[in-house]
Amino acid sequence: EPEVTQTPSHQVTQMGQEVILRCVPISNHLYFYWYRQILGQKVEFLVSFYNNEISEKSEIFDDQFSVERPDGSNFTLKIRSTKLEDSAMYFCASSGTENEKLFFGSGTQLSVL
Amino acid sequence: QQQVKQSPQSLIVQKGGISIINCAYENTAFDYFPWYQQFPGKGPALLIAIRPDVSEKKEGRFTISFNKSAKQFSLHIMDSQPGDSATYFCAARDSGGGADGLTFGKGTHLIIQP
Numbered sequence: 001e002p003e004v005t006q007t008p009s010h011q012v013t014q015m016g017q018e019v020i021l022r023c024v025p026i027s028n029h030l031y032f033y034w035y036r037q038i039l040g041q042k043v044e045f046l047v048s049f050y051n052n053e054i055s056e057k058s059e060i061f062d063d064q065f066s067v068e069r070p071d072g073s074n075f076t077l078k079i080r081s082t083k084l085e086d087s088a089m090y091f092c093a094s095s096g097t098e099n100e101k102l103f104f105g106s107g108t109q110l111s112v113l
Numbered sequence: 114q115q116q117v118k119q120s121p122q123s124l125i126v127q128k129g130g131i132s133i134i135n136c137a138y139e140n141t142a143f144d145y146f147p148w149y150q151q152f153p154g155k156g157p158a159l160l161i162a163i164r165p166d167v168s169e170k171k172e173g174r175f176t177i178s179f180n181k182s183a184k185q186f187s188l189h190i191m192d193s194q195p196g197d198s199a200t201y202f203c204a205a206r207d208s209g210g211g212a213d214g215l216t217f218g219k220g221t222h223l224i225i226q227p
Contacts, residue, residue, distance in 0.1 A: 004156075033214060043149075043157060043202060045214030056214060091156045099206045099215055100145055104156030 002026045004105035006092050012111045013082055021077045021108045023092030032075045033093040033102065034067065036060070043091065049075065050098070082112045117205050119218025127226050132190040134221045136203035139184065144208035147215070148177065148188045151200045160201075161188070193225045 005024045013019050025032050034046040047057040049067055066078045075094075079086055089109050093102040118137045126132045136146075145164055149157035163170045163177040163186065170177045176189040190197055203218040 035214070042219045043204075043217040045216070048214055058214070093156075101147075101159060101162070102215065104149075104158065106154070106156050 004092055004094055004103050006105035006108050008108060009106065010109045012113065015084055015112055016081050019079050019082055019110065021090050021110070023075045023105055024073055025075055025092065025094030026103055029094035029096050031095045031098050032069070034077045035091045035093060036088040037091065038088045048099070084112050086110060087112045117203055117216050117218040119203050119221060121221060122219070123222040125224045125226060126193045128193060128195060130193050132193045132197065132223055132225070133187055134201050134203070134223070135185065135187045136218050137185045138205055140205070140207060142207050142209045143205040145206040146177070146179065146186050147204050149202045149204060151202065157202060195225045195227050198223060198225045
């Protein structure tokens, strides 16, 4: 069964540092997403990406965040200057239809110290 | 308006019993209601989904019941098994788009006791 893969599985960084989280979506999917889950809380939408541009973004996705699909297979989330409150599990997802039948990766646990 | 309220927060069911998780919403523009299952250390996995034009959808032991007038939907797990122990999230999609992607409930931690 096809799956969304994310790397790294764990990332520890110092406050103020830049991090890049990487994802390989399912190959024939057209829509790509980042969600995050703070420990013990609900899954929250960050951004969706379609046709090489952002289609939707939440209030969480401020100027410190950016996404990119650099080579037609990878999908990345960059946090320019990490804050303590960015510590969370970040999930990449992809789908063939907008906001429907999302397949999630196993996540990257980001810890900001 | 964009919230999906999920209950209970945690649930313990005996093996073979029926597990029931409920969700309620306010936004009448929601047009797609999936349920996700999440095991520790894994991402959410789509379990079953329903659209508001039907009142029930069944896939194996999993059934969604949907009440459009009450703006409520629920997940029923029949013959619950220890392997069903996981966190379950309901979610909803706004047909009008907007900036929220899928809106998730807060999750229900389900434990099936052998």
